[in-house]
Every structure is written in structure tokens, then in C-alpha cells.
Amino acid sequence: MAVLSVLDLSPVPEGSTTGQSLKNTLDLARNAERLGYHRYWLAEHHNMPGIASAATSVVIGHVAAGTSTIRVGAGGIMLPNHAPLIIAEQFGTLAALHPGRIDLGLGRAPGTDMLTARALRRNMEAGVDTFPQDVIELINYFAPAEPTQRVRAVPGEGEQVEVWVLGSSTYGAQLAAMLGLPYAFASHFAPAELQHAIDIYRSRFQPSERLSKPRLMLGLNVVAADTDAEAELHFSSLQQAFVNLRSGRPGKLPAPIENYAATLDPMAKGMLANALSCAIVGSPATVKSGLDAFVQRTGADELMVTAQVFDHAARVKSFEILAEVNQSLSKAA
Secondary structure, three states: OOEEEEEEEEEEOOOHHHHHHHHHHHHHHHHHHHHHHOOEOOOOOOOOOOOOOOOOHHHHHHHOOOOOOEEEEEEEHHHHHOOOOOOHHHHHHHHHOOOOOOEEEEEOOOOOOHHHHHHHHHHOOOOOHHHHHHHHHHHHHHHOOOOOOOOOOOOOOOOEEEOOOEEHHHHHHHHHHHHHHOOOOOOOHHHHHHHHHHHHHHHHHHOOOOOOOEEEEEEEEEEEEOHHHHHHHHHHHHHHHHHHHHHOOOOOOOOOOOOOHHHHHHHHHHHHHHHHOOOOOOHHHHHHHHHHHHHHHHOOOOOEEOOOOOOHHHHHHOOOOOOOOHHHHHOOO
16 A cells, blocks of 8 residues: 555634644644654645645644654745745754654645735746756755855755655656656645646656655545544535635635535536545545555555544544554555
């Protein structure tokens, strides 16, 4: 079976606060470590009331300090929002504090709307067009400094930071293959180009000092509960959040609603069916068959699992069920 990791958007449920969400994030990370998950990633999003991980490197430090063995990182940092040197210093600092445990996933999307992107960047001329050069510049800051090097990342140089390229289209697949980097595809919310991106990454991969053969990670929504009905109820929070976001009404994570999908018009149903097609929702038996089928279909080396569940205890339980299911599949293999 594939290696399992966690993508936590640090959701802020309706009626709760960002402070509580960040406490929940650390609690989930500690449980993920206990359950044997490999990585714990947080994502950079801005101007979104339902996501508490905007200052991503700060939250990563919080989680890494509160755990001891699980890898912790960004899934991802939206590099067009930042100067490569700043990110090298931030993640170099994290790696110095937590050696051998820090990952850096890099994306080229803004992680927000364009008005907010302008507030973040000020200079919109530096953006997605320079992403490949910025990735290379950033990676070079982690190399040992040359004697004549005038700009250095301190901390950063010589630190062991595992760098990934993220993507939701074939662009990231091509870049990761060309640079010989591991690649993570956002199939948990943008699955349309999934198979095409996989094929491009594997067929065009060029070995590098960082990676000798392709390593593919795929995003996957998994909501597990004792019964299919209970899992579907929990899943309705994410469905509502997607409809609200795509309707221009982003907000906190909504409370679950019975039979929510039945209330939607055909256009909204179609949008959810497409955006969330890479989702496994149900009882342990349902999750087991879905997980096995997804790995068999894609050949993923690693799954980055996310679960936007309103109730924190139910969310922790979902990851517990998934870990147990994965163990049983591993024993049967």
C-alpha cells in the first residue's frame, strides 16, 4: 500500500476561532504521529475565514515543536507570494530546529483571490512566470555556500529540506520531472488532469542529486466513520464549503447537514462531482475498497489525505479508521 500522510487546512468551524483551530491542528498532528502517518503538511491560503494556516511556516514550527518523529511541512508555500531567499531562511530555520523532519512543497498559485494577492505581493510583475527560476534559486540557497557567494541563506545553506513541486495541472508535472524533484498533485480538489499529469511526470522524469527516480504523491479526501451514513453526514461540511467558495461566499467550515446533496441544483451537483471525485467516504469496509482501488488505479507512492470534518473528535476518528484500514491492506498484500 501507499504511504499515508496528512494535509491539514487547519479548518475553522462555524462558531469556533482560529486559536481553537490551531490547537486542534497540534492535537491532530500528535494523533497522526501516534498512528504512523509519515508527514503532516499545512497549506498557505489567505483571506479565507475557514482556514487558519495563512502564516504557514509559523504553524509548521508550532506543530514540529509539539511532535517528535513525524515529518512536518508545507503543502504548500505559494512561492509567487514570497522572495525565494525569505522562504529559504524560514525553512532553513525550521530544519535547524528540527533536523531531518522538514518538507517544503512549492506551488505557483496565489492561494487566494487576485485582490488579496496584490496586497501580499505589491509587485504583481513577479509571479507565476518566474516560478521555475524561483524554485531553482530557492533550492540553490539550501546548497552549501560557495566561497564567492555574496547572498546566502542563514539559516538555510546546507540544511536538509525536502523540496516538492505541487500542482493541479500538467505544468507542475513537467517542472518536477525536469528538475528531478518529487511531485504532489492536488487531486483532492482539482482531479481533471490527474492521469495526464501522472503520465507526464513519470515519462519525463530526469534523475537529480535530490531524487533518483519519480516519487508521486496524490491528494485524497477521506472521511471515515462507523457507518456510511455517518461518514456522508460529516462529508457534507466539505460539500457546503465548496459550494460556498465557488459561489463567491467563502466562510468558516459549515456544520453538517442531513441529505445535503439532495438539496442542490444540477449545476452544483455537477461541480461537486467533478471537484471531489477523488474522495472516499464511508465505513471501514467502504474506505478499504476505495483506498485499494485508488492506489491500484494511480500507482501512487504516497497519499496526502485531507478530511474537512466539522467535529474535531470525528476528524481524529476518521484518521484512526483510515490508519487501521491501511494496515489491514498492507498485511493482505
